[in-house]
Amino acid sequence: MASNASSQVVRTGAGSRFVIYTLLAIFCLYYLLPLYVMVVNSLKPLSEIQAGGMMSLPSEWTIAPWASAWSTAQIGVAATGLKPYFLNSILMVVPAVAISTVLGALNGYVLTKWRFRGDTIVFGLLLFGCFIPFQMVLIPMARMLGLMGLAGTVPGLVFVHLVYGIGFSTLYFRNYYQQFPTELVRAAMIDGAGFFTIFRRIMLPSSGPIAVVCIIWQFTNIWNDFLFGASFSDFDSQPMTVALNNLVQSSTGVKEYNVHFAGAIMAALPTLLVYVVAGRYFVRGLMAGSVKG
Amino acid sequence: MGFLEIRNATKSYGAVKVLHETDIAVEEGEFLVLVGPSGCGKSTLLNMIAGLEEVTSGDIAIKGRSMNGVRPADRNIAMVFQSYALYPNMNVGQNMAFGLEMHGIPKAERDKAVSQVADLLQISHLLDRKPGQLSGGQRQRVAMGRALVRDPDVFLFDEPLSNLDAKLRVDMRTEIKKLHQKLGTTIVYVTHDQIEALTLSTRIAVMFGGHVQQLGTPKEIYDNPANIFVAGFMGSPSMNLFPAKVTTENGEAVAKVALADGTSATLPFAQERSMAGHEGRDIILGIRPEAITDEDGADRNSKAIHRIEARVEVTEPAGSDTFVVSHLGGKEVTGRFRADVDVRAGETFPFAINMEKAVAFDPETEQRIG
Numbered sequence: 001m002a003s004n005a006s007s008q009v010v011r012t013g014a015g016s017r018f019v020i021y022t023l024l025a026i027f028c029l030y031y032l033l034p035l036y037v038m039v040v041n042s043l044k045p046l047s048e049i050q051a052g053g054m055m056s057l058p059s060e061w062t063i064a065p066w067a068s069a070w071s072t073a074q075i076g077v078a079a080t081g082l083k084p085y086f087l088n089s090i091l092m093v094v095p096a097v098a099i100s101t102v103l104g105a106l107n108g109y110v111l112t113k114w115r116f117r118g119d120t121i122v123f124g125l126l127l128f129g130c131f132i133p134f135q136m137v138l139i140p141m142a143r144m145l146g147l148m149g150l151a152g153t154v155p156g157l158v159f160v161h162l163v164y165g166i167g168f169s170t171l172y173f174r175n176y177y178q179q180f181p182t183e184l185v186r187a188a189m190i191d192g193a194g195f196f197t198i199f200r201r202i203m204l205p206s207s208g209p210i211a212v213v214c215i216i217w218q219f220t221n222i223w224n225d226f227l228f229g230a231s232f233s234d235f236d237s238q239p240m241t242v243a244l245n246n247l248v249q250s251s252t253g254v255k256e257y258n259v260h261f262a263g264a265i266m267a268a269l270p271t272l273l274v275y276v277v278a279g280r281y282f283v284r285g286l287m288a289g290s291v292k293g
Numbered sequence: 294m295g296f297l298e299i300r301n302a303t304k305s306y307g308a309v310k311v312l313h314e315t316d317i318a319v320e321e322g323e324f325l326v327l328v329g330p331s332g333c334g335k336s337t338l339l340n341m342i343a344g345l346e347e348v349t350s351g352d353i354a355i356k357g358r359s360m361n362g363v364r365p366a367d368r369n370i371a372m373v374f375q376s377y378a379l380y381p382n383m384n385v386g387q388n389m390a391f392g393l394e395m396h397g398i399p400k401a402e403r404d405k406a407v408s409q410v411a412d413l414l415q416i417s418h419l420l421d422r423k424p425g426q427l428s429g430g431q432r433q434r435v436a437m438g439r440a441l442v443r444d445p446d447v448f449l450f451d452e453p454l455s456n457l458d459a460k461l462r463v464d465m466r467t468e469i470k471k472l473h474q475k476l477g478t479t480i481v482y483v484t485h486d487q488i489e490a491l492t493l494s495t496r497i498a499v500m501f502g503g504h505v506q507q508l509g510t511p512k513e514i515y516d517n518p519a520n521i522f523v524a525g526f527m528g529s530p531s532m533n534l535f536p537a538k539v540t541t542e543n544g545e546a547v548a549k550v551a552l553a554d555g556t557s558a559t560l561p562f563a564q565e566r567s568m569a570g571h572e573g574r575d576i577i578l579g580i581r582p583e584a585i586t587d588e589d590g591a592d593r594n595s596k597a598i599h600r601i602e603a604r605v606e607v608t609e610p611a612g613s614d615t616f617v618v619s620h621l622g623g624k625e626v627t628g629r630f631r632a633d634v635d636v637r638a639g640e641t642f643p644f645a646i647n648m649e650k651a652v653a654f655d656p657e658t659e660q661r662i663g
Contacts, residue, residue, distance in 0.1 A: 186345050187378035191443075192366035192395030201391075205382035 042066060042261035049257050065258035069247070069266060073259050076235060076246045082263055084236075085243030089223060089270075091154050092239055096161040097218040103162075104169020104214060105207060109199050111170070112177040113185045123174065130167035134227050145232060152234035160232060161222045168221075169214045176210040177203065212278045220271045240267045296321040296479055297342070297447055302351035304337050312337050313503045314351065319447075319496075322477045328490035329500035330526070336451060338500075339483045343449050344368050355446055366395070371440035372449040375456060377432045379424035379439070386411075386420040389439045396443075410442045430461045437472075450482040454489065466492060487527045491515065499523045518652065521659040524579045530629075533585065535622030536656065537578040539571045546571065548578055548653075553604055553620040563597035563649040568662070576662060577654040582616065584650040585628030587636070591645035599646050605638050619644065 012020070041049055042065050044058030071081035110116075111123050141160060142151070150156030180203065188198045229239040238246075244267045248260045295318030304312035312334040319325050327335040340346040342353055344365035353360045360368055371392070379388050389410065390403040398406075411417040414434045424432060433453065440448055453469075454462045470493055473480060484490055490497050491511045499506045499514060499522075507519040518524035524532045537548040537560070546568040548560045560578075562568050568576075584592075591598045606625070609616040615630045628644055636642050653662045 181376055181378065183374045183376050183378040184380060186343075186365075187372065187374060187439075188380070188391070189345065190343060190365045190370065190372050191392035191439075193391075197395070202380055202382075 038261045038265055042258055042265060044258060046254070046256055046258050065256070065262040066266075068256070069259045069263040073247055073256070073263070074250055074253070075243050076250070078235075082240065082243055082247065082266060085238050085240050086266065088154055088233075088237055088243075089240040092157045092161065093219060093222050093270075096158045096165060096222050097215055099158075100162050100165030100169045100218055101211060101214045103166050104171075105173045105204065105211070106199065107166065107170040108173025108175075108177045109203050111174045112180070113182060113198075113203075114195070123170070126167045126170050128167075129164075130171060134164075138227075138231055142232065152232065152237055154233075154237045156232055157228060157237065157239065160228050161218075161225070164228075165218050165222065168217060172210055172214045172217070173207070176207065180206065216274055216278055219274050223271050295319050296323075296356060297481070298352075298354045298357075299338070299342070300352045300354070302338070302341060302353055303349045304334070304341060304346060305349045311503050312341075315505055317498060317505065317508060319479060319481065321479055324473050324480045324482065324493060324495045326482045326484060326490040326494035326497045327500055328484055328487055328497055328526075329506075330485060333500040334503040335483045335485075335500045339449055339451055339481060342447070342481060343370055343372050369443075369446045370449055371443045371445040371447075372451065373436045373440050373453045375452040377424075377436040377453075377456075379432060379435055381424055384421050384423055385416065385427070385435050385438075388424065388435060389420075389442045392439065392443045406442050406444075407438075410438045413441070414438050429457050430465065433457060433465055437469075441476075446479065448478055448480045450480065450484075452484055453482075455484070455486070469493060488529060491527065497527075499526060501526070516650070517661070518579070519661050521577060521579070521654050524652065524654070528581060530582050530616065530627050532579045532581050533621070533624070533626040534577050534579050534654075535624035535626060537576055537622055537653075539568050539574045539576055539653075541572050545569075548576070548651075550578070550601075550622045552601075558601040558603075558621075560599050560601070560646060560648055560651070561597070562651065562653075563595075566649070566651065566653075568653060571653075571662060575656055577656050577659075578622070579652040579654060580626075580646060581650060582627045582629040584647040585626065586645050586647075587628075587630045587634045588643055588645045590631045590634070592647050592649075595647045595649045597648040599648055600643050601646060602641050603644055605636055605640050605642050607638055608636055617642075617644075 037054060040057055041054065043061055043063065044053075045060055045062055045064070048058060048060070069082055071083050072079055073081045075082065075085065107126070111119055145151040145156045145159070148156075148159070150159055184202055185198055188202050193201065223239075224241060225239070226241045226245070229242045230245075233239065233242060244263050247263050297319040299315055299317040299319075301314050301316060302312065303310065303314055315338065317325070327338060329335050337346060341348050342360075344360060344363060348361060355368060355370070379385075380391065383391065386407055389407045393403045393406060407420070408417065411420055414437060416431065416434050416438060419427065419431060419435070424435065427435065433456075436453065450469075454465055457465060466489060472478075473493075482489075482493060490499075491514075494511055496508065496510055497514050498508045501522050507514055507523045509517075514523060514527055518527065518532070521534060525534060535550065537550045539546055540549050541547070542559060542561070546562055548562065548568070550558050550560060552558055586592075588600065603619045603621065605617055605619055607618040609618070610632065613632055615632055615634060615636065617628045617630050617636055619626050619628065630636060654660065655662050
């Protein structure tokens, strides 16, 4: 194994290797510095930050900023902390990701295995939907949500993200299923399986890698979205990103940087978690979906 | 009435007709092989029998029941695919039971049927494995097991051996034949390999360009090809085809064949293949390599062995035989000599030609004359 691996890389001398690793270490530090600043400053009292010690470790460690950001900080007009908005985000992300992934899989299945007249046009339009800038749909979408009675609600946000997400999830699954042997579908048809049975028993169990890609992609995009959240939500349905902005931008009182840092880390944690848990499959799935063989 | 009947069936994609009017009646227990080069319409025809492709016009009936508009699942057929098409997420047992499960057979009965077929195919020890953990030959067996377990009216095989290596292919071929003899099932088998067609079938349909060129037993197809395409496609090395002229000599019709040195040789036709009435006509003469031999290797039962002297161009020792290439009628001609005959390239050597096996074609229509 070791000899196999070393035969595939270009051999370098000790000197150049030293240079390479030094450079890598420098870049590593450079990229991790912001995270370091956020973490250390979220764990020290405000007075230490105001005293000008941004880069230094806390002399007095405290989790009070985290507690404050979570449950007592002033967001907009109410001192609720980020907790209710975090829940809003969860309530928005989970159904939006789940439904758009399932629908994307279903679309991909139909577009590759049950071809119909005009299927390429349908796929083309879905693809087009992926690349429409968000700003263009704001006003028509607001009108639609109003008509549907979903304006300013979490289900309304779920709907918006669902509509936007289907294009991408369809693209992923279609490309993946394109390489899925059609003979399997035909064999299942002869065995007597129907449309949904084939989907559930044959296609879905083999869709693990692409489902992970789709979930990571949708989760990150929807969780991090600010524009739709800011445009289509009320005070009680705002997602985390909007709430974080309100926390940081509040113009009254002292700016509690340590609380802001803690809140920002909280807002980023779920996407980080998803990457850590499923990231291994992400690269593999991306390859599986896009490259032949 | 046949067990499986294809009546005037055609298939078109838009304006392109990929299968022209086809009539084949298959009896119960028959092993029909559809053979032809790629794009000849053989797989399309198989898919039409399976119900995976619709019939554009005409009709396909199984057991007297028209299959037009009947779903594949309701035709009581089973199919073995080229890629085996085993469900990757299920183990072998589940793969084999899937069709039964879909048809609402209770679990106890499914398990019984699966274990019976697994015993028959000697794959009982593989039932808990996933397809990814099997070798090519094992996958092939499982694919056949999945078809057998359904106990269908008709088995459809779509080039099932083409993904196996040469040795395994021969073994599996024998095994399929044994299985057919043992179970007496009705099989329609698609292949592009003419050896498979000849060894397995009870009848062969040779297809080309969306037409059935000839339908008959392997012997009929091999000995009496209906046209030049069938003659050239079936048999390996393929039949020698070269121009000749029919003339009369001593009151009998003979073929005059030009030799490489400018002279010509005379080959009298065998009695049962007399060309009387075609005198003066140009023909394409077809003689299989095994009918062009060294003199001692000639068929002793034949009453029409004729000797001609010709120059040997190349010799190709192939172990059991030596193939000898010469020129007749301006075309390269291969003869099949015994392995130990002392023949060298460049020499003039006597060739023994068995005219009982010679066939003649019209050069214009490419159809058989006599």
